Amino acid sequence: MSEKLIELEKNGGVATLFLNRPDKRNALNDAMRSELIAALEDVTADRAVRALVLAGRGKGFCAGGDVSAMARRLDEPQDSVAINGWRRQQQVHHAQMLLHNLPMPTIAAVHGSASGLGADTALACDFVLAGSDASFSWGYIKRGLIPDGGGMYFLPRRVGLPKAKELIFTGRSLDAEEALALGVADRVEPAADLLAQAQAWAATLAEGSPTALALGKSILNQSFELTLEDVFSRGSQAQGICYSSAEHRASVKAFVEQAAARAAKAGR
Known part of the structure; x- marks a missing residue:
């Protein structure tokens, strides 16, 4: 072979x-x-x-x-x-x-x-x-x-x-x-x-959110050819997808839990 x-x-x-x-x-x-x-x-x-x-x-x-x-x-x-x-x-x-x-x-x-x-x-x-x-x-x-x-x-x-x-x-x-x-x-x-x-x-x-990386890259690759309005339009659609991603949800949940833990510790 x-x-x-x-x-x-x-x-x-x-x-x-x-x-x-x-x-x-x-x-x-x-x-x-x-x-x-x-x-x-x-x-x-x-x-x-x-x-x-x-x-x-x-x-x-x-x-x-x-x-x-x-x-x-x-x-x-x-x-x-x-x-x-x-x-x-x-x-x-x-x-x-x-x-x-x-x-x-x-x-x-x-x-x-x-x-x-x-x-x-x-x-x-x-x-x-x-x-x-x-x-x-x-x-x-x-x-x-x-x-x-x-x-x-x-x-x-x-x-x-x-x-x-x-x-x-x-x-x-x-x-x-x-x-x-x-x-x-x-x-x-x-x-x-x-x-x-x-x-x-x-x-x-590779540590970054694969969803955010893929969507961000797809827009950045075209950004020199796009108007600012185009970037905002495509970005808003991409951000909507990011809002529903597992990575975003897990990150926000972890942040809220950590903040609550710090507040509880400070209140003792």
């Missing part, structure tokens, strides 16, 4: 998803993308999972799209290149949207290189934890391409439009410290401790 290209581990409410094609620096091909979609759908459906860490096996996070597949595309009949490319793009975008919209906090644990689609995939997560050896680049321009994994959406929201243009138009590489300074990365940790730190951070995020 062939080795899985995506490995999924679950431990105490934290799922860790590994890109597992180390001999190709975890470059994403069609088979790997299909497994990624299946793993993300698994995590989405599993209510016991409260946070996700995305990491790469081997020496790097993800080298982006598989260039060997691009080379094979050069030999395809000219009349099929466009439609086949469109179909492939649909799968790319489906995977990225699943990751971006996952109803729980997500952390990309980036060690080594995150290039092209690999960098886009890191930014599709809520947070980016970079190892001290990490590098990020949007080198699509060097292949005569544009970012197709969400980079033109995610990157400007992290670094601003002019800086995003500069990084995309040049395809230059950022080391971990520059990535942190620009806002591409949210934290930097020693490479040797990266996965453990990411999982610990995920465990902390």
